[in-house]
Amino acid sequence: MTEDKIEDLNGLKIRLREFAKARDWNQFHSPKNLSMALSVEVAEIAEHFQWLTEEQSKDLPKHKLAEVETELADTLIYLIRLADKLNIDLIRAALNKIEINEQKYSVDKAKGNAKKYTEFNK
Amino acid sequence: MTEDKIEDLNGLKIRLREFAKARDWNQFHSPKNLSMALSVEVAEIAEHFQWLTEEQSKDLPKHKLAEVETELADTLIYLIRLADKLNIDLIRAALNKIEINEQKYSVDKAKGNAKKYTEFNK
Amino acid sequence: MTEDKIEDLNGLKIRLREFAKARDWNQFHSPKNLSMALSVEVAEIAEHFQWLTEEQSKDLPKHKLAEVETELADTLIYLIRLADKLNIDLIRAALNKIEINEQKYSVDKAKGNAKKYTEFNK
Amino acid sequence: MTEDKIEDLNGLKIRLREFAKARDWNQFHSPKNLSMALSVEVAEIAEHFQWLTEEQSKDLPKHKLAEVETELADTLIYLIRLADKLNIDLIRAALNKIEINEQKYSVDKAKGNAKKYTEFNK
Numbered sequence: 001m002t003e004d005k006i007e008d009l010n011g012l013k014i015r016l017r018e019f020a021k022a023r024d025w026n027q028f029h030s031p032k033n034l035s036m037a038l039s040v041e042v043a044e045i046a047e048h049f050q051w052l053t054e055e056q057s058k059d060l061p062k063h064k065l066a067e068v069e070t071e072l073a074d075t076l077i078y079l080i081r082l083a084d085k086l087n088i089d090l091i092r093a094a095l096n097k098i099e100i101n102e103q104k105y106s107v108d109k110a111k112g113n114a115k116k117y118t119e120f121n122k
Numbered sequence: 123m124t125e126d127k128i129e130d131l132n133g134l135k136i137r138l139r140e141f142a143k144a145r146d147w148n149q150f151h152s153p154k155n156l157s158m159a160l161s162v163e164v165a166e167i168a169e170h171f172q173w174l175t176e177e178q179s180k181d182l183p184k185h186k187l188a189e190v191e192t193e194l195a196d197t198l199i200y201l202i203r204l205a206d207k208l209n210i211d212l213i214r215a216a217l218n219k220i221e222i223n224e225q226k227y228s229v230d231k232a233k234g235n236a237k238k239y240t241e242f243n244k
Numbered sequence: 245m246t247e248d249k250i251e252d253l254n255g256l257k258i259r260l261r262e263f264a265k266a267r268d269w270n271q272f273h274s275p276k277n278l279s280m281a282l283s284v285e286v287a288e289i290a291e292h293f294q295w296l297t298e299e300q301s302k303d304l305p306k307h308k309l310a311e312v313e314t315e316l317a318d319t320l321i322y323l324i325r326l327a328d329k330l331n332i333d334l335i336r337a338a339l340n341k342i343e344i345n346e347q348k349y350s351v352d353k354a355k356g357n358a359k360k361y362t363e364f365n366k
Numbered sequence: 367m368t369e370d371k372i373e374d375l376n377g378l379k380i381r382l383r384e385f386a387k388a389r390d391w392n393q394f395h396s397p398k399n400l401s402m403a404l405s406v407e408v409a410e411i412a413e414h415f416q417w418l419t420e421e422q423s424k425d426l427p428k429h430k431l432a433e434v435e436t437e438l439a440d441t442l443i444y445l446i447r448l449a450d451k452l453n454i455d456l457i458r459a460a461l462n463k464i465e466i467n468e469q470k471y472s473v474d475k476a477k478g479n480a481k482k483y484t485e486f487n488k
Contacts, residue, residue: 008130012216019220023227024234028295031190032171032179035164036294038197039405042157042164043287045204049154050280051272051480053420057154058207068153069210073219075160075201076212079194082167085180088191090198094134097195098141105145112146114417150417158416161283165409172402173358173394176297236295252374256460263464267471268478274420275434279412282441286401286408289448293398301398302451312397313454316445317463319404320456323441326411329424332435334442338378341439342385349389356390 009091013084016077034082041074131213135206138199156204163196253335257328260321278326285318375457379450382443400448407440 020026048068049057060068083090104117142148170190171179182190205212226239264270292312293301304312327334348361386392414434415423426434449456470483 008213012213012220015220019224022229023232025232025236027234028236030176030179031182032174032176033294035168035171035179036290036402039161039164039168040287040291040294042161043284046157046161046280047284049157050277050284052154054152054154057152057157060153060208065208065210068208069215070219072201072205072208072210072212073215076216077219079197079201080216083194086182086187086190086194088187088194090194091130091134093191093195094198094202097192097199098134098137102141107144110145110147112149114147114150155416158280158412162409162413162416165406168402169406172399172406252457256457256464259464263468266473267476269476269480271478272480274423275426276415276418276420276423279408279415279423283405283408283412286405290401290405293401296398298396298398301396301401304397304452309452309454312452313459314463316449316452316454316456317459319445320460321463323438323445324460327438330426330431330434330438332431332438334438335374335378337435337439338442338446341436341443342378342381346385351388354389354391356393358391358394 009080012077013080016081017084020081029081029085031082031085034078034085038075038078038082041071041078045071045075131202134199135202138203139206142203151203151207153204153207156200156207160197160200160204163193163200167193167197253324256321257324260325261328264325273325273329275326275329278322278329282319282322282326285315285322289315289319375446378443379446382447383450386447395447395451397448397451400444400451404441404444404448407437407444411437411441 020029045068048060048064048071080090083093109117109120142151167190170182170186170193202212205215231239231242264273289312292304292308292315324334327337353361353364386395411434414426414430414437446456449459475483475486
């Protein structure tokens, strides 16, 4: 596999498959368990931000940013594994969702507010 | 932008930037807030699995799988946004983490067990 | 305050108020931040269970159970703090919700299945 | 059971046991599953706060506050169920943890900062 090929989601998916297989970890990687692991990693991101103001969260000291980067990596890793186990194409799914969001959150209704689309008329 | 180019993480990142900008949503997209949104979406994945057995989670009915796909999409979308706001290259971060994991979880120590590397000698 | 009185939710609430005040921590304890802290603690509970089977989760080794107990304590602590900041009576709220659930999930419809009440006819 | 007795954690625990038993739901209530349900409910709290400023989170409109109250109730309900299944006394566990915190976060070290105790010297 070329370096070029490995550097996308598909390349990561293959590499993570091999990683799990070599360690006999597929027995642990049910979608249920992977969804739990994903929520644990995401909480480790949130832990860095919980007592910061929004402004502070935009300007992390370097060593904190490096820690957050590692948690983002873990999150992506479990997200790829979960999608792989469910035979979901993440990029395709995200593109579909963005198209749906572009309709649900039309610019004229959504501009400048963070309301959920179900609350536009409230 | 070509269809080919849009179909990777970088293409999604650009498209999500434009989406947020058009709606004047950058004011809401602090890393702190995005980390909360990410944890909310991940919980919506877990909600589908919470009462299922591991076996059931591997064999979702079609309409459930479609719902889970949408939650995975939302998760990826917020993960990309958060990484963008922090100037983190997700693919690069994941590759680095996989290399670290390959050392922490060497095949001889990790094979067939789900222990955290800090507990290998317990 | 008597030992007897301190041993309920109300006693804990008072004690946690004093704890936060003495450390000048009310500046950090907005409902938003407390909701994040709560989700972080709950993920630390889930972390102990993520790779276990359901059966294993019922029979934790003693040292694991002690760790989980600490995470449950942290969860209750932040839940009490959050309710206090929002002027919500937790016991009263739970009683109300149980009464709602008893109607939504009537025994004849809910017995032996884990469907959400919105899916009873599916 | 008197009204007086039901209005504490222990009363809620008994009532939730009866609720689950009548619906034959103990089969779903493994500690693993309950920890997932707990994280889902906590995310539903966070969902209300994710796009609000800290100031806005302190001053919810009445209908939002009522929704948040319901999510807090659900969180307490699952926390009680989980503790019950693990034979953990929540009040006792919280008191123990508060005592530990009073030592870890002594007023002189913790006053006015939100550092984790492991980072006091950083």
